[in-house]
Amino acid sequence: QVQLQESGPGLVKPSETLSLTCAVSGYSISSGYSWGWIRQPPGKGLEWIGTIYHSGSTDYNPSLKSRVTISVDTSKNQFSLKLSSVTAADTAVYYCARTLTIFRNGWFDPWGQGTLVTVSS
Amino acid sequence: EIVLTQSPGTLSLSPGERATLSCRASQSVSSNYVAWYQQKPGQAPRLLIYGASSRATGIPDRFSGSGSGTDFTLTISRLEPEDFAVYYCQQYGSSPWTFGQGTKVEIK
Numbered sequence: 001q002v003q004l005q006e007s008g009p010g011l012v013k014p015s016e017t018l019s020l021t022c023a024v025s026g027y028s029i030s031s032g033y034s035w036g037w038i039r040q041p042p043g044k045g046l047e048w049i050g051t052i053y054h055s056g057s058t059d060y061n062p063s064l065k066s067r068v069t070i071s072v073d074t075s076k077n078q079f080s081l082k083l084s085s086v087t088a089a090d091t092a093v094y095y096c097a098r099t100l101t102i103f104r105n106g107w108f109d110p111w112g113q114g115t116l117v118t119v120s121s
Numbered sequence: 122e123i124v125l126t127q128s129p130g131t132l133s134l135s136p137g138e139r140a141t142l143s144c145r146a147s148q149s150v151s152s153n154y155v156a157w158y159q160q161k162p163g164q165a166p167r168l169l170i171y172g173a174s175s176r177a178t179g180i181p182d183r184f185s186g187s188g189s190g191t192d193f194t195l196t197i198s199r200l201e202p203e204d205f206a207v208y209y210c211q212q213y214g215s216s217p218w219t220f221g222q223g224t225k226v227e228i229k
Contacts, residue, residue, distance in 0.1 A: 046158075046166065046209055046220040061217040062122075095165055105213045107156040109168035109177060 002027040004096050004112035012090075012119050018083040022096030022112055023076075030074040034099040034106060037070060037081045039092040040114070047092075051099045051106055052079060059104060086119045093117075123147055123212050127221035133229040140197040142224045144210035149190045151214030157186055157195045160223075161206045169208075170195065200226070 008020035022035070029035065036051035050060035052070045060068045069082040083090060093116050097108035124147040134140055144155065153173040158166035168177040170186035173193055183198040197204055205228050210221040 045222045046211075048211075048218045048220070059216055063217070100171070102152075102154075104216070105152070105154050106218065107154075107168065107171045107211060107213050108158075108166070109171075111165035111167070114165050 002098055002110060004098065004110065006094060006096050006112045006115040008115060008117070010116060010118060012086055012117060013121050014087055014119055015085055018081070018086050018090065018094075018117055018119075020081045020094055020096075020115065020117070021078050022080070023078045024098075025077070027098075028074075029072060029077050029079065034101050035070075035072065035079045036097050036099040036106065036108060038095045038097060038108065038111075040095070041089075041092045042116075049081065049083075049094075051101075053101065053104065088119050091117065091119045122217055123150065123215060123219055125210055125212055125219055125221035127208075127210060127224045129224060130222075131225045131227060133227050134200055135229045136200050136202055138200050140195075140200055140204070140226055142195040142197075142208055142210075142226075144188075144193040144195070144221050146191040146193070146212060150193075150212045153189050153193075154212060154214035155186070155188070155193045156211045156213065157184075158209045158211065159204075159206045160209065166209060197226075202228075 034053045037049040072079045093114040095114045097111040099106040157170040160166040174186045
């Protein structure tokens with residue numbers, strides 16, 4: 001079955017760029033589906049960050065759009081998140097997830113286990 | 122942006138009881154594009170329901186979803202010990218996709 005695993009630095013300095021990778025196993029990314037990122041600040045709810053569709057196009061949450069880039073590397077069967085100019089408000093558990101879509105409307109299944117990223121100097 | 126309000130914030134019930142969780146949207150959700158997730162402490166969310174009422178693969182039939190427009194409900198017919206968790210609704214009918222703040226189902 002499809003499994004996802006996030007990786008990347010657990011600590012990022014303010015104003016720097018957060019970079020995370022999601023490795024996909026059990027399925028070839030190039031075969032289809034869309035892929036997304038969601039985050040959850042400690043003790044709080046979930047926030048959709050963005051999704052990259054099978055076509056290669058992307059949708060981002062407007063609240064983060066100016067700072068977010070999601071890309072796919074089919075040769076490594078993984079996709080990535082970059083979030084620039086981070087502040088303490090970006091401290092959260094970051095999840096990657098397969099996005100099941102009807103046109104450009106999507107829900108998430110399955111999810112990676114999540115990785116905590118702390119923004120601090 | 123569609124705001125989802127879940128109620129109650131916490132539901133205290135005993136195993137075997139019925140749980141009814143509400144998710145109300147600030148405006149009508151296109152095509153009833155609502156999903157429900159379960160999250161246990163230290164774990165990632167798990168998809169339960171999509172399309173307001175379709176159960177995800179492997180989800181027991183004690184979980185059911187209903188609703189349309191702005192009002193959606195997740196029902197757990199008979200609570201099992203493993204069902205005590207936080208539940209989130211999500212709308213994906215319009216961008217940005219948004220989540221409710223969650224309902225915690227705790228053991229009474």
